[in-house]
Amino acid sequence: MAVLEKKKSDLKIRCLSGAVIILLTLALIYAGRQAFTGFVVVLGAMSTFEWARMLIEKPKSGIYEFSAILGALVLAATIYMNSMTTAPMIILFGAMFLGIFMHFRSFDVSFGKVLGGFFYILFSLSYVGLLMMYAGKDVPGPIGSPVFVPFDQDALKILVAFLFVTVWASDSIAYVFGRLIGGPKLAPKISPKKTWAGMLGSMTGAAAALYLGGYIIEQQFGIKIAETLDLVLFGAFLGVVGQVGDLAISVFKRAHNVKDTGNVIPGHGGVLDRIDALLLIAPFYVYAVMAVV
Numbered sequence: 001m002a003v004l005e006k007k008k009s010d011l012k013i014r015c016l017s018g019a020v021i022i023l024l025t026l027a028l029i030y031a032g033r034q035a036f037t038g039f040v041v042v043l044g045a046m047s048t049f050e051w052a053r054m055l056i057e058k059p060k061s062g063i064y065e066f067s068a069i070l071g072a073l074v075l076a077a078t079i080y081m082n083s084m085t086t087a088p089m090i091i092l093f094g095a096m097f098l099g100i101f102m103h104f105r106s107f108d109v110s111f112g113k114v115l116g117g118f119f120y121i122l123f124s125l126s127y128v129g130l131l132m133m134y135a136g137k138d139v140p141g142p143i144g145s146p147v148f149v150p151f152d153q154d155a156l157k158i159l160v161a162f163l164f165v166t167v168w169a170s171d172s173i174a175y176v177f178g179r180l181i182g183g184p185k186l187a188p189k190i191s192p193k194k195t196w197a198g199m200l201g202s203m204t205g206a207a208a209a210l211y212l213g214g215y216i217i218e219q220q221f222g223i224k225i226a227e228t229l230d231l232v233l234f235g236a237f238l239g240v241v242g243q244v245g246d247l248a249i250s251v252f253k254r255a256h257n258v259k260d261t262g263n264v265i266p267g268h269g270g271v272l273d274r275i276d277a278l279l280l281i282a283p284f285y286v287y288a289v290m291a292v293v
Contacts, residue, residue, distance in 0.1 A: 014267030021265070021274070022168065029161050033132055036160070037079050040129040044122055045072035046271040050261040051117045054252065054272075061105045067118065070098055075122050079129035084290075087126045095119045113252070121272075124279040127286040132160050134290070151293055155221040159293075162213030163285050166235065167278045169205035170242045177201025186243070191250045194243070203239035210235030225292055234288060238281050245280030249273075 028039045048071030052064050074094035078087045095115045102111060134156055138146035178198030186194040211232055214225045225231065249272060253261065262270025 011267075017265050017267045021268075022164075025164055026161055029132070029157050029164075036132050037076070037129055040079065040125055040132075041072050041076050043271060043275060044075040044125045045069070046262075046264065047071070047121045047125070047275065048118055050270045050272045051121060052114065054256050054258050054261055055114050055117070056107065056109050057256075060107075061101075063102070063105070063107070066101060067098060070094055071118065071122055075125060075129065078122070078126040079133060082130065082133045084127075084130060087130065088123060091119055091122045091126065094122065117252070121279060124282045125275075127282045128160075128163065128278070131163065131282075131286045131289065132156070134293075137293075152221050152223070155217050155223055158213065158217055158220075159289055162209060163282065164278070165213065166206050166209040166238055166285070167242060167281055169209035170202045170239045170281075171205070171277060173205030173208075174198040174202035174239075174243070177204070187247055190247050190254060194247070199240065199243050202243050203236040206239035206242065207232045207235030210238065223293070225289075238284060241284055242277035242281050245277045248280065249276040 025039070028035045045068040049064050049068035052067040053059070056063055071094070074091055078090045081087070081090065095118050098118055099111055099115050102109075102114065134151060135153075136148055136150035139149050141147040175198070177200055178193070178195045181195070181197035181201075183195050183197045185192065186196050186199055211228065214228075214231045218224050226234070249261075253259070260269030261272040264270055265274060268274055
């Protein structure tokens with residue numbers, strides 16, 4: 001009985017925390033570029049802090065804090081430059097700087113894992129920030145010279161919002177399908193609770209979210225993002241991508257005997273636990289958006 005009550009209490013805390021996360025994220029998107037950029041930078045700092053703490057068991061020289069501060073600065077610079085071409089180079093420079101710091105402080109850990117994760121987290125989050133910075137594109141003019149065509153910024157906020165909605169729907173429906181249907185395990189050695197039914201739920205949730213986002217933008221702004229079938233298929237693909245992103249972080253958590261990367265979010269764990277799917281989905285989503293708008 002006590003166990004059941006604890007599970008109910010944990011679920012209530014998890015739902016309340018989730019609701020706060022959703023409302024806060026949507027509010028910051030609505031608030032505009034500066035507020036949202038600050039939000040993304042904070043996510044980057046907290047995620048790189050958690051990543052370093054997970055891989056480096058014995059802290060010294062303030063490596064956790066250094067990783068977080070460097071991550072925040074690199075991510076802010078990347079978004080400020082507003083260029084997908086220069087983003088990887090800026091982040092690679094940051095990773096190299098972190099590697100130099102670790103080398104001269106004689107860290108006895110795998111540099112590849114630490115620096116690879118640092119790059120991966122910031123690279124993915126940079127795309128989230130750069131999507132919000134999108135203003136429009138050049139198209140051929142009547143006499144051959146390019147003409148800049150601005151993109152509706154209110155429609156852009158919906159596109160940014162539905163990046164997160166797609167991730168949330170994917171995670172939520174995956175959880176529901178996994179609990180209600182169960183069945184064969186997806187990757188029992190990595191994440192024992194994940195099932196193939198959950199994968200189907202992830203695909204369904206992401207497909208429904210992406211279809212809804214496309215429908216809202218077309219109805220409200222007259223902008224047709226893509227055909228319905230394309231939206232559904234791409235959404236299903238993102239559902240698979242999100243599950244892979246989740247498993248990718250789980251591999252490292254299991255290797256280091258860590259259940260959660262942190263405890264900053266009641267009922268959810270760390271920031272990295274909450275954005276593991278987002279990190280892999282974001283580049284695919286942003287590339288697709290840039291290709292069609």
